[in-house]
Amino acid sequence: MSRIAYFGPQGTFTEQAARALAGGEELIPVETVRLAMTAVREGEADAACVPIENSVEGVVPATLDALSESTPLVAVAEHILPVHFSVLARRGGGDIKTVASHPHALAQVREWLEANLPDARPVASSSTSAAAVGVLDGQFDAAVCAPVAVEHYDLEVLATEVADVSDAVTRFLLVRPPGELPEPTGADRTSVVAAAVNRTGTLAELLTALADRGINLTRLDARPTRNNFGEYRFFMDFEGHVAEPRILDALTALRRLCRNLRFLGSHPRADGTRSTIEPGAGNDDFVDAAMWADAVRKGDLA
Numbered sequence: 001m002s003r004i005a006y007f008g009p010q011g012t013f014t015e016q017a018a019r020a021l022a023g024g025e026e027l028i029p030v031e032t033v034r035l036a037m038t039a040v041r042e043g044e045a046d047a048a049c050v051p052i053e054n055s056v057e058g059v060v061p062a063t064l065d066a067l068s069e070s071t072p073l074v075a076v077a078e079h080i081l082p083v084h085f086s087v088l089a090r091r092g093g094g095d096i097k098t099v100a101s102h103p104h105a106l107a108q109v110r111e112w113l114e115a116n117l118p119d120a121r122p123v124a125s126s127s128t129s130a131a132a133v134g135v136l137d138g139q140f141d142a143a144v145c146a147p148v149a150v151e152h153y154d155l156e157v158l159a160t161e162v163a164d165v166s167d168a169v170t171r172f173l174l175v176r177p178p179g180e181l182p183e184p185t186g187a188d189r190t191s192v193v194a195a196a197v198n199r200t201g202t203l204a205e206l207l208t209a210l211a212d213r214g215i216n217l218t219r220l221d222a223r224p225t226r227n228n229f230g231e232y233r234f235f236m237d238f239e240g241h242v243a244e245p246r247i248l249d250a251l252t253a254l255r256r257l258c259r260n261l262r263f264l265g266s267h268p269r270a271d272g273t274r275s276t277i278e279p280g281a282g283n284d285d286f287v288d289a290a291m292w293a294d295a296v297r298k299g300d301l302a
């Protein structure tokens with residue numbers, strides 16, 4: 001049985017995603033996203049389940065930072081969860097003066113809190129379940145949690161189905177040390193993080209390397225390198241799988257353009273969306289062009 005570290009404690013959205021991605025495996029709750037990945041890097045877990053991006057709030061910065069540091073990990077699977085929240089409080093508790101949750105959760109219920117708990121001060125906690133634990137401990141008066149949290153924490157449900165944007169979703173990754181990659185399916189996503197040299201036009205060059213090969217970008221985020229003020233790493237997700245000639249060609253182009261390029265995985269997309277293939281940019285076109293160039297080089301073609 002594999003050991004899967006997940007961003008816990010018990011009852012987080014990430015636990016729900018981990019169950020969907022690796023249900024029969026041993027699930028180990030870990031306090032932060034970074035520590036979940038450290039558990040994998042240090043061999044205490046075989047894989048980690050972490051949140052990566054939300055349709056309302058965007059990327060989870062802690063996940064990007066942990067993916068770019070230390071030894072490489074690659075994403076081998078993803079899961080998308082619809083996200084709505086339950087608001088929990090101590091049984092028989094008094095006024096709600098503080099309401100705690102993960103910053104992503106607070107950002108997604110801001111309007112609801114203003115309308116329903118206008119006097120409560122929002123307080124950031126490390127995860128939605130950490131907020132529930134804080135309510136039990138008397139640290140906060142209410143917590144904005146995943147619906148499953150009530151199964152783990154003896155708290156009263158003040159409200160369910162809370163969400164300012166009703167169809168919000170969060171995408172989660174299963175990451176593990178580099179090894180055999182999942183097979184390409186035609187509906188895949190590839191991720192990289194690029195440390196480009198700091199000169200005019202470098203980001204445009206990276207994006208052009210993809211655009212020239214007809215590769216559709218699905219996410220672009222920048223995070224500071226932390227060492228040099230003004231220097232950034234670019235996280236790019238795009239359609240396709242490294243096993244495809246067109247994607248491999250793009251990766252080698254990116255590698256030439258970057259001071260440092262880290263491959264973060266190729267895996268099937270949870271939404272099943274198949275890659276867009278532009279005219280002249282299919283895998284057959286790349287194979288055919290490479291064969292033609294090879295023949296020219298060998299002098300087989302006039």
Ligand SMILES: O=C(O)C(=O)Cc1ccccc1
Nearest residue numbers: 012013014102104105127128
């Ligand atoms: O704190 C959690 O439950 C998480 O898994 C992170 C998170 C927070 C808010 C929305 C989706 C995921």
